[in-house]
Amino acid sequence: MKIPVIKKLVESCTIEELQAAEQAILEEQPLPIEIEGSDEGEQLTHAIAAIWILERMQEANLDFKTALREYTQKVRESIN
Template sequence: MKIPAIKELVEKYSLEELQKAENAMEEGEEHSLEVKGEDEGEQFTHVIAAVWVKEKMAKDSIDARTAIREYTQKVRKSIS
């Protein structure tokens, strides 16, 4: 997981575009987004994270930076 890749997706694409890409990736289909990552798994992780961030921004009326910080804290807690 690379934060700059998630940030780029959040800034570049709408929630709807990200959700469509997420669904396509789940089904093993092609999508139209440019997603950075070393492999399909990392790219999928970036898209899932960007969807979470966009939803959090809308739900809590917060900026992308704050939502990304909350996402990374959530991931760290789940790992430890």
């Protein structure tokens, strides 16, 4: 998971575009948008993170840094 890639996606894509990219990855289809990543797994991680952050920003009226912090905390908790 690379924060600069997620930030770029949040700033340049809509939730719908990211969801379409997520679906394309899952169906092994060409991506409709460019998502950086070393493989499909990393691209999927970036897309899912950006979707979660954008949704959180909208529903709670948060800025990017706060929503990102919440997301990374959620990831850390799931690992432990």
